[in-house]
Amino acid sequence: MEAVNIKKSHVIYWASGIVSICGIIFEVLFGALGSYILGDGVKQYTLTISLFLTGMGIGASISERVMKNLILTFVWIEFMVALIGGFSSFTMFGMTAFAPDGTDALFLYLITFTIGALTGLELPILIRKANEIGEKLNRSTARVLFSDYAGGLIGGLLFAFYLRPQMGMVKSAFFVACINLAVAVAILYYFRNEIRKLGIHITAALIIGVLLVAGLFFGEEMAFSFEQKLYKDPIIHMEESKYQKIILTKEQGDTRMFLNGSLQFSSSDEYRYHETLVHPAVSYVENPKNVLVLGGGDGIAVKEVLKHDEVENITLVDLDPAVTRLAETNYHLLQLNEGSLKDERVQVLNKDAFRFLEKTEDFYNVIIIDLPDPNNESLNKLYTREFYSLVRNHLLPGGAAMVQATSPVFATDVYWTISETVKSAGLHVENLHVDVPSFGNWGFVMAGREPIDLTEVNIETKTEFLTDELLQLMTVFGKDEDREIVNIEGEVVPLEPNTLIDPHLIQKYEKAWQHY
Numbered sequence: 001m002e003a004v005n006i007k008k009s010h011v012i013y014w015a016s017g018i019v020s021i022c023g024i025i026f027e028v029l030f031g032a033l034g035s036y037i038l039g040d041g042v043k044q045y046t047l048t049i050s051l052f053l054t055g056m057g058i059g060a061s062i063s064e065r066v067m068k069n070l071i072l073t074f075v076w077i078e079f080m081v082a083l084i085g086g087f088s089s090f091t092m093f094g095m096t097a098f099a100p101d102g103t104d105a106l107f108l109y110l111i112t113f114t115i116g117a118l119t120g121l122e123l124p125i126l127i128r129k130a131n132e133i134g135e136k137l138n139r140s141t142a143r144v145l146f147s148d149y150a151g152g153l154i155g156g157l158l159f160a161f162y163l164r165p166q167m168g169m170v171k172s173a174f175f176v177a178c179i180n181l182a183v184a185v186a187i188l189y190y191f192r193n194e195i196r197k198l199g200i201h202i203t204a205a206l207i208i209g210v211l212l213v214a215g216l217f218f219g220e221e222m223a224f225s226f227e228q229k230l231y232k233d234p235i236i237h238m239e240e241s242k243y244q245k246i247i248l249t250k251e252q253g254d255t256r257m258f259l260n261g262s263l264q265f266s267s268s269d270e271y272r273y274h275e276t277l278v279h280p281a282v283s284y285v286e287n288p289k290n291v292l293v294l295g296g297g298d299g300i301a302v303k304e305v306l307k308h309d310e311v312e313n314i315t316l317v318d319l320d321p322a323v324t325r326l327a328e329t330n331y332h333l334l335q336l337n338e339g340s341l342k343d344e345r346v347q348v349l350n351k352d353a354f355r356f357l358e359k360t361e362d363f364y365n366v367i368i369i370d371l372p373d374p375n376n377e378s379l380n381k382l383y384t385r386e387f388y389s390l391v392r393n394h395l396l397p398g399g400a401a402m403v404q405a406t407s408p409v410f411a412t413d414v415y416w417t418i419s420e421t422v423k424s425a426g427l428h429v430e431n432l433h434v435d436v437p438s439f440g441n442w443g444f445v446m447a448g449r450e451p452i453d454l455t456e457v458n459i460e461t462k463t464e465f466l467t468d469e470l471l472q473l474m475t476v477f478g479k480d481e482d483r484e485i486v487n488i489e490g491e492v493v494p495l496e497p498n499t500l501i502d503p504h505l506i507q508k509y510e511k512a513w514q515h516y
Helices: 004-037 039-064 070-086 088-098 103-133 136-192 198-228 269-283 300-305 321-329 331-337 352-360 375-385 385-393 411-426 468-473 505-513
Strands: 235-240 245-251 252-260 262-266 290-295 313-317 346-349 363-370 395-404 428-435 440-448
Touching: 004 039, 004 070, 004 088, 004 103, 004 136, 039 103, 070 103, 070 136, 070 198, 070 440, 088 103, 088 198, 136 198, 136 235, 198 235, 235 321, 235 385, 245 321, 245 331, 252 331, 269 300, 269 363, 269 428, 290 300, 290 352, 290 395, 300 313, 300 331, 300 363, 313 505, 321 331, 321 375, 352 375, 352 385, 363 385, 375 385, 385 395, 385 411, 385 440, 411 428, 411 440, 411 505
Parallel strands: 290 313, 290 363, 313 346, 363 395
Antiparallel strands: 235 245, 245 252, 252 262, 395 440, 428 440
16 A cells, blocks of 8 residues: 555656646747737746746645545646647637737736646645645655756756747647646546546546647647738748748748748848848948848848959858758749859858857958847847947948848837947948838948948949939938937937847837837
8 A cells, every 4th residue: 555655646746747847838838929929028928927927826825725636626727727728829829810909918918827827726736635645744845846846947948949949839839738638647547546437537638638639730730821811921931940930921923031920021122121231331341352241141131242243251140040041942032032142252150140249250341230120138139339339349440331220210219229329339320211112111320430421332233223322312311200309398318329238229119119
């Protein structure tokens, strides 16, 4: 009898560890879902952790009221976690596609709290059951909590390095739910002598299992059809890399790339953007031998740089190898970038741009900064005084840098704050903007160690849009794009540079784009 009790107590400890792994995976999964669909990663992860832990606290408080069959209560908690957690990502994508605005956020916060509460119910019940079997309270508590904390670490690592990059968010949810269900079934088996009407609970497990397996095999395809509703054109490629979700769409010859839902380019008008991004800076420099491109993993900016015969070396630094690999292999992207990343003058490095500039000892005549907008903390650091100081330190005398800087119409404060941040790093700036139909009016900041005179620019390369005369007009901004921010008293409010210590650009960006 003693051996049986020891075996049952070991089963409880293993169960607590496994459900803790599942719990932490669901917690970070919900944070990732919020970050991808709702934006602002720090805000979403903060809300997720807060709601999940609050739910756990309330669940733990409720657990003391559970007086009857502890094992059966635990089993049905696992059934609910499996069902709610398993269908969470699938349902979230469906609500984002079809439900009214804001409903998806409410749903995500509700299931986060609910799964947290169910997780909080689990552990006290397991501790009490271990104590009921014969384990001393101090030992049962310590062992269950050890399994819980150790399981949390394993769950976080599994999600970050295997589940999300290999399975995606929909399959991951169903897969983890299957593990919750398996734990419930195992507990049913080991404690079958304590459970009345066992057949009813086994039948429930079978029904839930069929639903989860169906979701595991077919849920992602259905979620794909939901996600298609979020995009105007048919999706021709979808990939979830270690860093982001990559989507290509195409309709009537217009190829578009989206990263985490944000448009990166449209083939119908990308030349307006990329010609403005590249040619003013490269043409301005007397001898642009060495060029650095930060971001621009699609290879289109590099294609424009290669039009300048004086260029001898191009270093492209893009964090995500999935993007650069796609640019070198995908037919639609190859049509746009003309195989630029395969050119012998081009070196592709999959590194963080900030870390690259910190460690490299190379200097450049031209630095093209083609990075996504500063809509989260990891991107914000690439729009700080510290980052632009690194750019300055690697820019040769007489060199020029060009920064894509979002829209001066839709995000006026953001654009001019970026410009002020570049200036605060000790660089001289020139401001430009251009109409790109797929984006709207878009802004750029050209920078150099010395004052910039765009009248000296002579664009001799073949372009579809840009001319010398047009370049001069790009420096003229309308009243609604003006940098002067005036308060109620009519006083001009100075714009503070964005820094690592004070990353206020993110809040400005969210406020500016919330209605677009």
